[in-house]
Amino acid sequence: MRRRPNHLAGAGSLVWLFLIGLPLYVMVSATLKSQSEFAQDGPLALPDDFTLDNYTGAFDTGFGRYFLNTLLVTVCVVGIVLLLVPPLSYAIVRSRGRVTTGVFRLFLLGLAIPLQAVIVPMFYLISEAGLYDNLVGVILPTAAFCLPVSALILSGTMRDISRELFEAMAMDGATPRRVFFQLVLPLSRGGLSTIVVFSALQAWNGFLFPLVLTQSDSSKVITLGLYNFKTERGIDAPGLLAAVVLSMIPVLLVYLFARRALVQGLMGVGGK
Template sequence: MTAVRSAILYAISIVFLVITGYPFVYMVATSLKTQPEFFEHPVSLLSKFNFENYALVFKLGIDKYFLNSIVVSIICVTAIILLSAMISFPLVRMRFKLNRPIFYLFLAGMMIPVHTTLIPIYMLTKQIGLYDSMWALVGPYIAFSLPISVIILTQFIQDIPRELDEAAVMDGASHSRLFWSIVFPLLSPALATIAIYNFIHIWNEFVFGLVLITTPAKMTLPLGLRSFYGEFSVNVPGIMATLTLGSLPLMIAYFLAQEKVVSGLSAGAVKG
């Protein structure tokens, strides 16, 4: 019975792997095709390994969009990690009248549809002079990523024994020293989780970039994909080549932090 159950689980795992892995394999295979070859065999995974599409990516200047996305993503993720950690710690460890209302305020922030704020944010960035700059994206990206990040970190901090705090205070540690020297390092699994989660979201975000950025040199990678759209045709292999290159930072970031991400996602799942 155990052998049959294991065989079924392996079969389900293989099917799931094929379903989830096929789109990536198809993307890479299509990026190596020419336009005529793609239209002749659109679903085939076989190609002649033509790398002209990757040369076209850099010829069209996609590398500057790539760099813009990296800069925006790193700035936002760094700010999200620091702000969410500094917000979550006092909400869990300190007792004051507003800690629960503030927590519920962040919880309510998850209920707001992001794109309903598009027009107010557009007007605000115009008024404060940030329109058509990468800094116009940083504020909204950070603001809309904080609620879920704070929720994750508050739950994680609750599982850290308070005895560590008491021992540090008895040794003369201040609240800031307690946070930065003891609690913050222990948050690394949760911080890795929110870093990867938010990095993927920010890296792929399109709508705010489309509305708040107009100068091509300041656009991010999702906006740069429009370079492959002609008036009467679409260069699908070129788009796939760009997506393949664009997925590399996400894959590298995940593999580097894979162990901590898994432990962060499973933290609190098993009690006792």
Template sequence: MSIDTRPVTRPARPLNRTRPAGAARRRRWGNPLAGLGSLVWLVLVIVPLYTLVSSSLMHQDEALNGDPLAFPTNPTLENYRTVLDSGFFTMLSNTAIVAVATTAIVLVLSIPVAYVAVRTRSRLSGLAFRTFLLGVAIPAQAVIVPLYLLISKMGLYDSLPAIILPTAAFAMPVAVLILSGTMRDVSEEMYEAMALDGASPLRMLWQLAIPMSKAGISTVAIYTALQAWNGFLFPLILTQSEENRVLTLGLFNFMSQFGVNIPAILAAIVLSVVPIFAVYLVARKALVNGLMGVGGK
């Protein structure tokens, strides 16, 4: 596995390569304090993950009576079969549909909002931008009662759109914020040059603003997809039937379904991570840089 955390979009820093005294000295400061702290954190991260995987391979009586830190004496995949036989693939495809659809809606709707917010000076667009800014603070939990009412009245209760639409709406504020942040960095002169060439606003969006905002767009896509993938409250309140069950809700149901069959519960958790872990292995750089971008500049 090649490891390189250098962000693709950051300006090159030749100074870093030559490691002048300043940089070298700065590097040293972290070693005793933060270095020790990072090792402590490493243990805190590794132990739960190790137990997760090792116990999921145990037979039930070994997991319940044995030492949970020990390696499984007689590893089994039986727990995984139990989970896979409990409608896991339906949940997986539902979750994938929710994540993809949510991300698509958010991108299609947020890009024009951010573009207008950055490129026009009207009061209206300023007001809209500030509304989205405040929207960051609206907790999804707070509107769950009225959303339940709204979704029922629209006849969408217990369907995948019931999850997708509100999830997309609540991902929009952060999306608009990030996108307008990156679009603002596209220089005015470039727009002017295109305007002199007689380009329409649509062409400027398509050939200038969007290509120049690739970093922001991938940040938004990754952040939104993760949010949709992990959403729990909307599925919990707005869906019911097994055919519309997403992974998070399915996991929650396994908890009561499997009872003290802890290895099966852990196997379900492992399986729920596998797809996204696969994405992490393949596109680690994009994922990490994307999320780093949420912090803005």
């Protein structure tokens, strides 16, 4: 059956494209202008003299350092999530104990805890532990808050593994450890890449924990660097936007090469 084209929807989608595209255009074009050109011609004009000074300038103001810090935080958070969540999800899906059911409930409730709810006590705990202004103090809570969603996504994937496979391995007398490494992990690759992308995004874009738990320049992450740039030298819009572009390059790369995992990571929370 052939359908008429829906002109109304088409027009609406173009309006939305404009709304999404305009700031992205301004962001990229502004970074190619000098500060005086941006101030004179306004944000909408095309750049006259292309310059990359804004990008080199961003590195001069410490963004190289922030970049590495953020990378470190991201890698560690992903590592912790990968270490903790697969065994957890395996237990959630396959264990029959009442305790594990309780654990699953706990993580379901955990989905609803907003970061804001815990930052005051988190500040207290991290200071008491001597981890204030230390990236470890940012990594631990960030990883903890990735767990509920990751557990939900991965147990969803593991639930799809057919029961016959488990039964066949059980017939062979396989231990839980063997089942986990030979059956569950290889068949959960999709879910694993989803939780990697999800937690990496959380860590890379995280703001509240670093804002409250770090202070000095040497332990700044990129989002915090943007915030400081904006409050201290907000006049220099091209420089600021260059820093924004730099901060999103890694995420953009993931989007280009692992779009499925990314989209599924986002759907895992709401799509079910």
